[in-house]
Amino acid sequence: MWLRSQVRRATDHVLPGVWGAGRWVRGRMIPAVTAWGSPGKQRVLVVAPHPDDEVAGCGGTIILHVRAGDQVTVLHVTDGRRSRALGLGPEAMARRRHQEARESLAALGVERWTWLGLPGEWTDRDFVVALERLLPQVRPHVIYLPSRIDFHPEHYRVARAAAPVVRRLGGESIAVRVYQVQVPLTRVLVNLVAPIEAAVPDVLRAYGRYVSQAGSLRSTLRMKAYAARSHGLAGMAEEFWEMSGAAYAALHAQEPARALVDTFRGLRLPALTDPLGFLRGRRERRRLLRLATVAEDASTHAMSATAPQAHTRRRARAGGTEAGADEQP
Numbered sequence: 001m002w003l004r005s006q007v008r009r010a011t012d013h014v015l016p017g018v019w020g021a022g023r024w025v026r027g028r029m030i031p032a033v034t035a036w037g038s039p040g041k042q043r044v045l046v047v048a049p050h051p052d053d054e055v056a057g058c059g060g061t062i063i064l065h066v067r068a069g070d071q072v073t074v075l076h077v078t079d080g081r082r083s084r085a086l087g088l089g090p091e092a093m094a095r096r097r098h099q100e101a102r103e104s105l106a107a108l109g110v111e112r113w114t115w116l117g118l119p120g121e122w123t124d125r126d127f128v129v130a131l132e133r134l135l136p137q138v139r140p141h142v143i144y145l146p147s148r149i150d151f152h153p154e155h156y157r158v159a160r161a162a163a164p165v166v167r168r169l170g171g172e173s174i175a176v177r178v179y180q181v182q183v184p185l186t187r188v189l190v191n192l193v194a195p196i197e198a199a200v201p202d203v204l205r206a207y208g209r210y211v212s213q214a215g216s217l218r219s220t221l222r223m224k225a226y227a228a229r230s231h232g233l234a235g236m237a238e239e240f241w242e243m244s245g246a247a248y249a250a251l252h253a254q255e256p257a258r259a260l261v262d263t264f265r266g267l268r269l270p271a272l273t274d275p276l277g278f279l280r281g282r283r284e285r286r287r288l289l290r291l292a293t294v295a296e297d298a299s300t301h302a303m304s305a306t307a308p309q310a311h312t313r314r315r316a317r318a319g320g321t322e323a324g325a326d327e328q329p
């Protein structure tokens with residue numbers, strides 16, 4: 001037992017560096033993607049299925065937005081009571097996560113917070129009604145949404161339910177940025193990267209507030225380190241797949257052909273199998289990229305027919321795709 005834990009500790013210490021070197025090599029072989037930036041005075045909405053997804057997916061980027069003078073609103077959809085960490089019961093866990101979320105958002109510098117706090121059993125309608133109310137209030141230029149490249153049932157439910165609402169109420173120029181939590185988007189899909197190294201001390205403070213989720217959050221820090229290596233950046237970075245609301249809706253127009261847990265794999269607690277998270281589901285990622293690209297083209301075409309001067313963000317295409325970006329660890 002002692003030997004096993006020592007071996008595991010040693011491999012978890014060494015392997016992320018090895019896998020990160022692989023990401024760096026792979027990243028040098030494909031075109032660079034757009035670097036994150038903000039002109040300031042942007043309204044930003046972050047939709048997090050659980051309290052902690054916002055730090056895992058885009059905590060550093062939230063800090064960059066705040067520092068740029070943007071107005072960030074975070075929506076927590078569920079109260080996270082399904083977590084069994086620390087041996088807490090559902091009610092105690094929900095209270096705990098509410099408190100942790102409050103403290104974590106303060107560390108990120110977020111002042112606008114909507115706690116929907118849906119309990120264990122919830123309907124899509126509960127969430128949709130709240131989002132329909134919130135979107136016209138916030139009127140976001142940018143909205144960060146959960147990924148279709150994920151297997152967590154509640155992440156997927158939130159993404160699927162949000163998609164038609166964002167398309168309908170978000171407006172033509174809204175930029176949807178899909179963030180990753182445990183399942184990597186990979187360079188097949190990533191088309192935007194935020195260098196968050198300067199924000200890391202605050203990111204770690206925000207992470208530290210989610211004491212109850214410390215175990216499950218650990219691998220998401222490795223994800224940020226891999227992201228930095230892939231783009232030749234220092235320390236940590238956060239990757240996104242940016243697209244229009246129309247493209248995001250297209251990704252969710254059909255139910256997945258099979259269980260998502262059979263398609264994708266996430267980074268797990270030990271670092272040993274991290275490369276599998278990048279390798280598994282390549283074909284499905286490419287299929288989804290094609291879906292988004294077709295929807296993007298159709299929507300651009302429709303817009304230019306009605307307003308030729310309108311040039312909004314149209315970026316569902318990923319930089320590495322034309323180069324045939326087969327993902328490797």
Ligand SMILES: [Zn+2]
Pocket residue numbers: 049050052053152155181
């Ligand atoms: Zn989550």
